[in-house]
Amino acid sequence: MPTPAARHTDYNRNRRDPVLLELYGTSRWKRFRSRIRAERILCERCSTRERPVVGVEVHHKIDPRVNMELAFEETNVELLCKSCHSSETAKNATRRGQ
Numbered sequence: 001m002p003t004p005a006a007r008h009t010d011y012n013r014n015r016r017d018p019v020l021l022e023l024y025g026t027s028r029w030k031r032f033r034s035r036i037r038a039e040r041i042l043c044e045r046c047s048t049r050e051r052p053v054v055g056v057e058v059h060h061k062i063d064p065r066v067n068m069e070l071a072f073e074e075t076n077v078e079l080l081c082k083s084c085h086s087s088e089t090a091k092n093a094t095r096r097g098q
């Protein structure tokens with residue numbers, strides 16, 4: 001029978017991996033993320049010159065759980081708006097066998 005602490009961990013794993021929670025809590029990540037936002041400003045997927053969309057989420061192309069060395073690599077991140085980011089995370093959640 002799982003302890004309350006173990007149940008809590010399982011619950012978090014379904015929402016966000018502990019590895020990611022730890023990464024996103026570091027000041028290094030917060031500095032990196034604000035720099036990417038400040039440098040790129042716009043969503044890299046859907047923003048156009050006619051219809052600019054501000055990017056808010058810094059998305060990893062290669063998941064840090066796959067390769068933590070790429071977590072702070074500028075070429076491995078995309079600045080996305082809320083809408084592009086949620087479609088990206090939905091896709092990842094349903095992707096299998098990777």
Ligand SMILES: [Zn+2]
Nearest residue numbers: 043046081084
């Ligand atoms: Zn977008």
